[in-house]
Amino acid sequence: GRSEPRVFLAWSVRPVRYRRRNLAWILAFRDVTEEEEDIRKAAGQEAELLKFYERLKLYRKTGMYRDNELEREKLMKTVRATLEALTGDLESLITSNDTYQQQNNELLSRLISAARGALAEIRASVYRLKKLHREEME
Numbered sequence: 326g327r328s329e330p331r332v333f334l335a336w337s338v339r340p341v342r343y344r345r346r347n348l349a350w351i352l353a354f355r356d357v358t359e360e361e362e363d364i365r366k367a368a369g370q371e372a373e374l375l376k377f378y379e380r381l382k383l384y385r386k387t388g389m390y391r392d393n394e395l396e397r398e399k400l401m402k403t404v405r406a407t408l409e410a411l412t413g414d415l416e417s418l419i420t421s422n423d424t425y426q427q428q429n430n431e432l433l434s435r436l437i438s439a440a441r442g443a444l445a446e447i448r449a450s451v452y453r454l455k456k457l458h459r460e461e462m463e
Contacts, residue, residue: 333361386462393458404447411440
């Protein structure tokens with residue numbers, strides 16, 4: 326069957342006084358159906374907004390993760406290029422003439438030190454990126 330529309334009423338009671346005595350009581354009713362419907366609609370919209378907000382937070386985290394991955398890929402390309410350059414220099418030193426052995430040893434030491442320094446900086450950068458990524462995901 327068909328259900329009747331719901332009606333919401335608010336009521337109040339006030340005394341009618343004369344010389345400090347209550348002579349009568351006035352009972353007043355007020356229709357608050359529209360206000361109740363507005364409250365229910367607002368509650369539904371609030372729930373929907375909360376769903377959208379959660380989706381937005383997930384999208385934001387996904388975007389930050391992707392940005393971190395792209396930054397990590399760029400960093401790894403730089404690392405690879407630096408290591409390839411250092412490897413090429415080291416190979417040329419190893420195949421060089423014995424008469425320049427002393428010079429080559431000094432150059433080799435400097436190149437090894439530079440490579441160690443570069444690797445330390447790279448490790449520190451990767452550590453900072455991982456730390457930043459963890460903080461953003463929380």
